Amino acid sequence: MKSTENEIQSDEGRGQWTSKREYLLVVAGNVIGIGNVWRFPYLCYKNGGGAFLVPYGVLVIFTGLPLFLLEISVGQYTQEGFITCWNKLCPLAKGIGFGQLVISLTTITYVIVEAWTIFYLVFSFRSQLPWVTCNNTWNTATCLTKFNSSNATANQTKGTSAAVEFWERRMLGMSGGIEELGGVRWELALCLLACWVFCYFSIWKGVKSSGKVAYFTATFPYVMLLILLIKGLTLPGASEGIYYYLYPDINRLADLQVWTEAGSQILFSYALTAGVLNVLGSYNKYNNNCYKDCLWICLLNTGTSLVAGFAVFSVLGFMAREQGVTVDTVTDSGPGLAFIAYPQAAALMPLPQFWTVCFFLMLVLLAVDSHFVGVESIFTTMKDLFPKSFRARVRHEIFVLVGCILFFIVQLTLVTEGGIYVFSLIDFYGSTRACMNFMAICECLALGWIFGADRISDIIEDMTGHRPSVFFKVCWKFIIPLLSLSSFILYLVNYKHFKINDYIYPDWAYGLGWTMTLSSVLIVPLWAAGQMCLTPGTFRQRLSVLCRPAEDPDWRRNKTEEEGAMNELMMPAVTT
Template sequence: VEIRNDPGRASQDRSLVKKTQELLDRGQWANKIEFLLAVAGTLVGLGNLWRFPYLCYKNGGGKGYSKCCMLNFLMETAMGQYTSQGCITCWRHFCPLFEGIGYATQVVIAYAAVSYIVIQAWAFFYLFHSFNAEVPWASCRNEWNTENCVEFDKTNSSSNWTASPNATTPATEFWERRVLGISDSIENIGSLRWELVLCLLLAWIICYFCVWKGVRSTGKVVYFTATFPYLMLVVLLVRGLTLPGAMNGLAFYLYPDPSRLADPQVWMDAGAQVLFSFGICQGTLTALGSYNQYSNNVYKDTFVLCLVNGGSSFVAGFAIFSVLGFMSYEQGLPISQVAASGPGLAFIAYPRAVAMMPLPQLWAICFFIMVILLGADTQFVSLECLMTSVTDMFPTVFRRAYRRELLLLCLCTVCFFLGLLLVTEGGLYFLQLFDHYVCSGNNLLLLSVCQTIAIGWIYGGDRLYDNIEDMIGFRPGPLMKICWRYVTPIVCFGTFLFSIVRYQPLKFNKTYVYPTWAYTLGWSLGLFCVLLVPLWSIYRLTQMKGPVLQVWLFEHISIIGCWLARTLTSQQEHPRFDFRQHTSSILYEDRSLVTGESPRVQMDIIDRWITQSGTGTHGMSVSKLILLLI
């Protein structure tokens, strides 16, 4: 009342409110479609195109993991939407002792942002060469070809491929000798491939200008980048189904060997792929969800997006294996000899198949545009996730005019220079090393275990149910809570143990054995991600004074909506419990008290009012606080 009756203070207060709003304005999706397209764009990535179909025919799929990941998908998206915070600061509101999970996910996504954009650089290189009068991977009449290069001759296919045991294809030599200039070992890094450097620079420039304005720019870009790949996929699917031999490829894809399900390696492969495909434990879901409106139906979105992800992967298999069936038919070889995954599929097998079709330039252009856009969506979201984490940690620094753009420029520049290692002649050795040990399923499996324990047990599945009910108006079924507490941690940890027992060192092209220092580097970088979780917990405990148990209970279980906050709400004074935590609990637990601005803005204004009026936080009752809010 005193503040409202004082004109001078009222003017100062309005100025303070305006400044606070500017600092805390994170932005939101313009509409729900932008959120759905952004998430779909990052879920439906290159893994759906070049790895999922291969694993389906090889291993029989991973339906069990898909169900677990759907529930983790809901958990992570709901955490971001409920707190309107990125994947690091949101843990401060749920389980501060496990904030290290947020840092670990950002390390994984940073590794991925540096390494996977190189795939876009390769795709740009192929795209530019697709405009030639003859695609250069169709013949052996080029300066980079060797005497072992053998062109495909449809009239005499058998003699072509059996004449020499060392025979190679034009597509293989274009990839290894023209694009990569690959060296003989990881110890021979060689020189930079300057054409790839320029392609990498182009990819980073495009990413920068698509992300530099936050969700306001990303939300508009995804209208094209998330939908156009589907158009290209449909075009390639229709073309593939009309090729001779396509049905043989589809039969090979749809009828895998069920006996393979008894092999633990099948479940390790499936676990890694599904975690990556659903974006679990990478922070992207939390970051994207944080820009939703509070009342958005995150429960419905989860099922829609998971169905889109699974359906896209399944349809991509038809597009890929119909073409592989055509290759098998044309060359007279078993499909198992032409099937491949990863870069071998996108940059050797598929270009080789395209070269056999009429109008190869057209189909090559369509395919590599699709590869570029699939990679671009994932890259956009990775950068947005990193930017969200940093700006939420330091809002007063980076939520000012042009600060975000400068931060993003610095981030892209650093990542570009780090990525130069991967466009050297030995770059592919490092890329596969990082992919196998750092951005691996083992890291994500352990992070998933930590995450489900933190939310399912420490914060409490019922508490998260309360949060979700507050947002969408109803509680999810009990199955989710059971999975968060029991099924997901047991399955993920069991899969991790299987992978350790069945561990086999990485081999490049199944032949080259890395030196010891390379394996040490890979394991060190991979373990660093996971160790951030316990290291952060130890750090937080050592920073607090008092007995460990007391510190755990009153500082680290949860400061928003936890069972402890509700129990102690009536205890306005406690030696180790700040009443402002009760305030946060009230604001987040009952959104009907908050009108107009977001709870973060309201809390900041209230704290400043209290400071200006000289009222102590411990002396302020809940009823006065509610009256002030009204």
């Protein structure tokens, strides 16, 4: 069961982490990203503040931590990407890897958030912040410079804030809908190009280059977050925002939607079920203590989300006091929480340019880690599928270059006038919610039941010297599948057509959305059915072969001995 270290290191074309420090920084940089500072606060805001923290904390323990350990340890054990690793585990479940590939391809569309952030960062250096005034060419006659306590409610019905108009009219140039893509917003396209150029030079040498980049991109955001946290806590009204953030509304805890949103956030921010953790773990040495790493990284991830919540909600409390409204009505949840509410709040502070630069620089650095690690996991998996074609250094660099160029060209649709509608459709259908819950179910069934939770525990003990507690086995076999299945069913039962504000997508767009969802979901049973049809033997024999590791010499030797003994029993007696 254990691969020798010499066998692992002999694969020079694949590479390994040059140090434990680089591995931890890259993994931390991947799981700690915009999901912590952008998505976590707006989900808290949307789901009642403190009411969201209760299910979030519970599901971190019963879902996030066990699934994180499972994926990291599988990658470290197999030393393969998230498709080929299943040959050493359960070939019947190899469709999970292809489903994760589809999820990974849709997840990298979040690079557009990085491009938006760069756009805002550039404009933050202006002497007059453009989202503060209404005397710009893109502003309308109903533009409002800011809200105040005397006319906040009236202004919200009569006009649009300057921050909203900068977001919708200056940067996005929003069209009437997805059927009106319009032209490319070339300034935004240049920001997208910068994202892909940085991504290429972060991964063109494989883990050797990505590990070096992480020294800066994974650590500096914490400096920015600390500065913003201190400033936020000193603002007038900050205590009101923090109270809303921490105090749970007991009635909201009975809302199953809050629990499903919490589960979705954990899968998203921990980078679970997308195959990325398998790849990052596969570059480790066999005897790395992944058990200890998992505990610390998960603690760091959750801690960062909670600290980011304090930073954001203190600013929301400040805005609520300035506008004379309650915290839960100060702004809309969603992307606008980062790109409308915070810039608008920073404009009311002394030295507004400094605070907006700190905020958007932090978001950029958080986004780049998740971006280049996600892309690297895709390229690594493809190299493992076709090792002779892509393992050579020159071929690897060309392969990565061509891939980044193709991704950039395809994603130009996201920077058109209708790009926000495309991105929102992919975000809702392609990479979150139902897809991730379904993959979590499949992973736990394949590894916890078919491959065996006891065998996984044996592997982790063999690699690390520490045997996981029975708690992890219970989570892998029972708790995670049941929670994920419940979330998956609730999603289907409570499904409503996605819309942006009052805009309803055309029917063909909803069909495209469901195609994205089903492309990752259906590939798992379809692959299993296809392999059952192609494998020779009776149904029981085919199932036995496909449910056992394809590269298990002990099993093959035992199987040969059993077949030989069976043949001897079946031979007719020879009379003399």
